[in-house]
Amino acid sequence: MKYLIAGLGNIGPEYELTRHNIGFLVADQLADEHQASFKTERLADRAEFRFKGKTVHLIKPNTYMNLSGKAVAYWMNDLKIPKENVLVIVDEIALPFGSLRMRTKGSAAGHNGLKNIELTLGGQDYSRLRFGIGSDYSKGQQVDFVLSNFTQEEFEKLPAIIKKANEMVISFCTIGPERTMSLFND
Numbered sequence: 001m002k003y004l005i006a007g008l009g010n011i012g013p014e015y016e017l018t019r020h021n022i023g024f025l026v027a028d029q030l031a032d033e034h035q036a037s038f039k040t041e042r043l044a045d046r047a048e049f050r051f052k053g054k055t056v057h058l059i060k061p062n063t064y065m066n067l068s069g070k071a072v073a074y075w076m077n078d079l080k081i082p083k084e085n086v087l088v089i090v091d092e093i094a095l096p097f098g099s100l101r102m103r104t105k106g107s108a109a110g111h112n113g114l115k116n117i118e119l120t121l122g123g124q125d126y127s128r129l130r131f132g133i134g135s136d137y138s139k140g141q142q143v144d145f146v147l148s149n150f151t152q153e154e155f156e157k158l159p160a161i162i163k164k165a166n167e168m169v170i171s172f173c174t175i176g177p178e179r180t181m182s183l184f185n186d
Contacts, residue, residue: 002055003173004081005030006044006072007089008113011062017155019133020065020146023089025158026131027058030166042078043071054173057081068113069120076121083121087172088128089165090114091146095132097154098161099186102129102168104177127177129168131161 007027015021027047031038034049036058044059057079061071068088076086087102090113095101105125108114118124137145150158164184171180 001053001085001173002057002079002081003085003087004072004075004079005056005058005087005089005169005173006068006075006117007058007060008065008068008091009060010065011060015147017149018147019091019150022091022131022133024060026089026129026162026165026169027060029162030169031058033166043074046075051170052174056169056173065113067116069116069118072117073120083126086126087169087177088114088117088126089169090128090130091133092130093133093135093142093146095130095134095186097132097134098157099132100129100161100165100168101132101185102127102172102177102181104181127172129165129172131165 005027007023009015009021009024031047036047036049038045038047038060043063044061047058049056059071059075061068063070090111094109104127107124108118168180168184171183
């Protein structure tokens, strides 16, 4: 069994520790935990590891957030991974900071990365792990907020939340999305 885990974010040092890059941060930690290394390949940085007989392919699209669907579709096709074995990790302003929620389908909720994946894959029926970043911004400041760094207090809490997100990813790959949602969703 093969799985494709896509951590969304933006490439470049100026985005490295921003809220919008939480998908990259989760993927990086997951690769570290499983002694996998990212290599720059077509449309994404890619790593892979095996866990309990499953092959887990991690990608961090280098297409920038708004064109994430190109990388997800390319690697799904190249690796012949069915849509039900794809999980996208994304930041979510509609959830409080640190809240984690997995869904097997749903709207993009205004998230440009998810909108592009939806457009490219032809529907909303793919799994996503939404990582709550909160919504502590003034009207009209959403872009600045998601592209800003975590606060010191948030940064100190991130390792434990990323660890839980990675447990959810492994659970998705081993026991499936439905059981994972019932075990982990806030």
